[in-house]
Amino acid sequence: MEMLWFWMVSVVVALYAVMDGFDFGAGALHLFVARTDTERREVLGAIGPLWDGNEVWLLAGGGLLFLGFPRVLAAGFSGFYLAMFMVIWTLILRGISIEFRSHVSDRLWRAFWDGGFALSSTLMPVLLGAALGNVVRGVPLDGSGFFNIPLFTHWGVGNPVGILDWYTLLTGLLVLATLTAHGALFLAWKTTGAVHRRCLAAARPLWAVVAVIALLATFATARVNPDVYARLPHAPLAWAGMALFLAGLGTVAAGLWKGRPLLAFLGSGAFIVGILAATAACVWPVMLRSTIDPAFSLSALNANAGSYGMRSGLVWWALAFPVVIAYFAMLFRIHRGKVRAAGDGEGY
Amino acid sequence: MDGLLFWHRFQFGFTATFHYLFPQLTMGLALMIVIFKGLALARGEERYNEAARFWIRIFGLTFGVGVVTGIPLEFQFGTNWARFSRDAGGVIGQTLAMEGMFAFFLESTFLGLLVWGERRLGPKLHAATALALFLGSWLSGFFIVATNAFMQHPVGHRVLADGSLQLVDFWAFLMNPWGLVQYAHTMTGAVVTGSFVVAAVGAFWTLQGVHAAQARLYLKAGVIAGFLGACAAAFPTGDLNGKQVARHQPVALAAMEGRWKSGRYAEVNLIGQPDVARQRLDNPVRLPGVLSFIAYGSFSSDVKGLEDFPKDTWPTELELLYYGFHIMVGLGTLFIGLMGLGALLLRGGRLERARPLLWCIMLAFPFPFIANSAGWMVAELGRQPWTVFGLLRTSAGTSALVHPGQTVFTILGFAGLYLVLGLLYLFLVSREVAHGPKGH
Ligand code: HDD
Numbered sequence: 088m089e090m091l092w093f094w095m096v097s098v099v100v101a102l103y104a105v106m107d108g109f110d111f112g113a114g115a116l117h118l119f120v121a122r123t124d125t126e127r128r129e130v131l132g133a134i135g136p137l138w139d140g141n142e143v144w145l146l147a148g149g150g151l152l153f154l155g156f157p158r159v160l161a162a163g164f165s166g167f168y169l170a171m172f173m174v175i176w177t178l179i180l181r182g183i184s185i186e187f188r189s190h191v192s193d194r195l196w197r198a199f200w201d202g203g204f205a206l207s208s209t210l211m212p213v214l215l216g217a218a219l220g221n222v223v224r225g226v227p228l229d230g231s232g233f234f235n236i237p238l239f240t241h242w243g244v245g246n247p248v249g250i251l252d253w254y255t256l257l258t259g260l261l262v263l264a265t266l267t268a269h270g271a272l273f274l275a276w277k278t279t280g281a282v283h284r285r286c287l288a289a290a291r292p293l294w295a296v297v298a299v300i301a302l303l304a305t306f307a308t309a310r311v312n313p314d315v316y317a318r319l320p321h322a323p324l325a326w327a328g329m330a331l332f333l334a335g336l337g338t339v340a341a342g343l344w345k346g347r348p349l350l351a352f353l354g355s356g357a358f359i360v361g362i363l364a365a366t367a368a369c370v371w372p373v374m375l376r377s378t379i380d381p382a383f384s385l386s387a388l389n390a391n392a393g394s395y396g397m398r399s400g401l402v403w404w405a406l407a408f409p410v411v412i413a414y415f416a417m418l419f420r421i422h423r424g425k426v427r428a429a430g431d432g433e434g435y
Numbered sequence: 436m437d438g439l440l441f442w443h444r445f446q447f448g449f450t451a452t453f454h455y456l457f458p459q460l461t462m463g464l465a466l467m468i469v470i471f472k473g474l475a476l477a478r479g480e481e482r483y484n485e486a487a488r489f490w491i492r493i494f495g496l497t498f499g500v501g502v503v504t505g506i507p508l509e510f511q512f513g514t515n516w517a518r519f520s521r522d523a524g525g526v527i528g529q530t531l532a533m534e535g536m537f538a539f540f541l542e543s544t545f546l547g548l549l550v551w552g553e554r555r556l557g558p559k560l561h562a563a564t565a566l567a568l569f570l571g572s573w574l575s576g577f578f579i580v581a582t583n584a585f586m587q588h589p590v591g592h593r594v595l596a597d598g599s600l601q602l603v604d605f606w607a608f609l610m611n612p613w614g615l616v617q618y619a620h621t622m623t624g625a626v627v628t629g630s631f632v633v634a635a636v637g638a639f640w641t642l643q644g645v646h647a648a649q650a651r652l653y654l655k656a657g658v659i660a661g662f663l664g665a666c667a668a669a670f671p672t673g674d675l676n677g678k679q680v681a682r683h684q685p686v687a688l689a690a691m692e693g694r695w696k697s698g699r700y701a702e703v704n705l706i707g708q709p710d711v712a713r714q715r716l717d718n719p720v721r722l723p724g725v726l727s728f729i730a731y732g733s734f735s736s737d738v739k740g741l742e743d744f745p746k747d748t749w750p751t752e753l754e755l756l757y758y759g760f761h762i763m764v765g766l767g768t769l770f771i772g773l774m775g776l777g778a779l780l781l782r783g784g785r786l787e788r789a790r791p792l793l794w795c796i797m798l799a800f801p802f803p804f805i806a807n808s809a810g811w812m813v814a815e816l817g818r819q820p821w822t823v824f825g826l827l828r829t830s831a832g833t834s835a836l837v838h839p840g841q842t843v844f845t846i847l848g849f850a851g852l853y854l855v856l857g858l859l860y861l862f863l864v865s866r867e868v869a870h871g872p873k874g875h
């Protein structure tokens with residue numbers, strides 16, 4: 088049961104990264120790949136009907152974590168207090184930038200919200216990546232089951248740890264590069280004309296950067312948290328995850344080579360899921376690693392909500408999940424094909 | 436109260452109150468939109484579709500702000516109430532997670548279709564989309580109220596040795612009788628807000644002498660729904676809520692009415708200012724026996740005063756609690772009168788010529804927001820000093836390692852952000868109202 092729940096949380100987090108990931112990537116890139124108002128509206132038209140639903144995966148993941156592993160949520164959210172509010176405020180900026188932009192057809196108004204959209208979409212992946220880095224590196228959990236760490240202490244990863252150090256900065260950059268490259272492929276798939284061309288042109292160097300940072304991060308992780316690789320021989324799922332992310336990378340390359348953006352986009356989705364799955368399999372069952380004493384770590388085994396609650400949750404979740412997938416299938420079907428920029432005042 | 440506790444409470448209360456300004460309108464408007472779409476289908480008249488289109492635009496804007504202000508609340512369970520989350524998360528996490536899977540996905544999927552799909556979907560499917568959105572928003576209200584109901588009146592759980600709570604009966608928890616009553620009352624409150632706003636726009640355009648056909652429709656729909664909603668808010672739902680508080684949280688009832696001494700023939704105070712230091716009410720205007728009747732159905736029943744409860748279980752903000760309750764009930768009574776009068780004048784189209792009443796209806800739209808916020812103050816302050824009534828104290832639920840400096844900083848951040856957000860929202864909605872039903 089604990090293991091199932093651990094994987095449910097991981098799957099939803101991965102879905103969030105893939106789905107909202109392309110929204111962030113599109114936002115981070117749009118100032119560069121879409122230069123006129125019509126082109127910007129094309130970008131917004133591509134993610135417009137989807138981003139809000141994509142964002143709900145974050146709430147769904149948070150809800151599952153709350154339900155299944157309340158101690159982990161309580162410790163993590165209060166421990167990263169200030170960083171959490173940066174995430175929240177960034178999400179607010181992103182949401183209203185998309186929502187408010189097209190209501191007024193003034194040039195300055197639109198330029199302002201375009202800037203907000205780009206800024207928030209660049210910041211969020213860095214924050215998410217740093218969060219991932221913190222989870223892998225560990226936090227100063229003590230016997231109380233809580234911690235609270237400053238944003239920055241020093242660049243090293245040793246105690247006293249801060250949220251940002253060389254390692255979490257590296258993972259932040261990895262996620263930023265990955266999601267930007269992911270978003271470029273999504274836009275290349277959904278758009279035509281100049282935006283399409285610029286996205287394809289950007290995707291190649293971006294993916295080269297991703298490959299380099301991913302390699303660096305793999306070695307860095309071995310230094311920061313050796314336990315991760317110690318588990319490798321006993322974690323078949325980690326091998327599967329690694330196979331998936333390598334296959335994803337290969338598919339991206341093939342898609343770009345043949346000029347088939349959809350294929351490449353699916354590949355980048357697989358790459359993201361693969362990395363996260365491999366990470367999850369390697370840290371299992373630890374969910375928040377203590378840098379003070381491994382005995383204080385919060386794990387799926389010692390921090391769960393008890394089997395009755397997890398079982399009831401499983402029942403309704405198994406009912407709801409296919410329905411949600413059906414919503415998304417319907418959305419993608421209705422909005423299939425390339426987008427056109429919406430007319431003024433209509434839609435995004 | 437130490438500073439830490441105060442700031443955590445302040446932040447949660449402030450952000451929750453601000454958030455709820457928006458969902459109460461979307462939940463109310465969702466019903467109005469379904470009504471307009473239904474009439475359009477049934478009568479085949481274009482003016483109903485036009486009305487639906489206008490209110491869908493307002494809905495979209497409001498929804499956007501509702502979404503971005505709802506996310507902080509979800510996070511703040513963990514950031515600000517870590518010990519409460521640790522101890523109760525396994526129970527209340529159920530409904531919070533269900534809200535995401537069952538309601539939020541439904542809403543976010545169908546909103547886009549409702550806004551941009553009218554031509555592609557055709558009239559029947561478009562009306563069905565409106566219905567789906569209505570279901571989604573009212574479901575999300577249900578799950579969040581069910582969560583709150585557990586905190587007001589915990590059921591379906593067990594207390595473990597370490598003080599944390601564990602779910603033992605899913606259906607008892609989900610169908611908490613407290614929650615059903617609270618849900619009915621909260622939804623009628625949302626209907627009141629939605630219909631008052633619709634009626635206010637109708638009154639505004641009528642007074643201006645523009646968009647006559649649409650204005651008449653909004654006035655009529657808003658006044659009828661507003662009257663029914665206001666009546667239902669008082670009776671049966673408000674009344675049931677009061678009885679439920681009397682039964683399960685008698686100490687909160689005593690505080691809501693500023694009642695220190697126990698006794699039979701308990702009075703309702705129409706006016707009066709609680710003087711907490713001297714434990715009495717200044718300048719009271721009383722209706723003897725009415726409180727006994729409201730709470731227990733008989734004028735002579737004994738209603739306990741605060742003196743009968745240990746002082747450490749008294750709600751902590753007696754004055755706010757007292758005023759919150761009186762503001763809600765006072766406004767609720769006025770709403771029935773205002774919309775009742777409007778409904779009477781609807782016959783023969785007299786309402787459109789009754790300019791003083793139109794002015795009142797136009798200016799009345801902020802008051803349901805106040806009544807709803809006041810009502811939640813009553814519920815949330817009346818629950819004090821408990822986060823989960825009778826089980827977990829609020830002071831034992833904070834994130835102990837987050838210090839006041841951090842919380843003050845985030846409160847200031849929210850204050851600035853929400854000020855800007857509120858102004859932008861008002862600006863954009865005013866533009867829509869100024870542009871009229873046809874839009875740009
Ligand atoms: C337009 C909104 C509105 C109006 C007109 C009223 N209420 Fe209300 N009231 C609410 C909106 C609301 C609310 C915001 O929806 C609350 C907060 C929690 C809840 O269940 O509903 C609430 C709470 C609430 C509570 C507290 C429940 C608790 O402590 O948990 C009581 C006793 C009443 N109401 C009773 C009444 C009565 C007797 C009314 C007679 C006129 C009335 N309300 C009008």
Ligand code: HEM
Nearest residue numbers: 444447448451452455579582583811815816819821822829
């Ligand atoms: C939208 C309407 C709501 C408003 C206006 C509101 C308002 C408030 C206020 C003013 C406080 C501070 C009370 C105090 O500490 O004295 C508070 C606390 C709190 N509320 Fe609400 N609330 C609302 C709905 C909810 C719901 C639906 C939930 C549960 C899902 C909830 C959960 C909490 C929690 C956990 C706290 C902090 C703990 C506590 O003070 O007891 N609130 N709320």
Ligand code: HEM
Nearest residue numbers: 451457458461498501502505506508509539572575576579
């Ligand atoms: C204090 C507790 C509350 C929390 C944690 C909370 C959480 C949230 C969240 C996260 C969203 C965004 C959903 C999305 O992305 O689509 C949201 C929106 C919404 N909330 Fe709340 N909420 C609270 C109070 C309430 C209350 C009391 C109600 C009504 C009874 C309510 C009703 C809604 C509705 C209908 C929406 C949909 C968006 C909208 O229509 O504006 N919420 N809420």
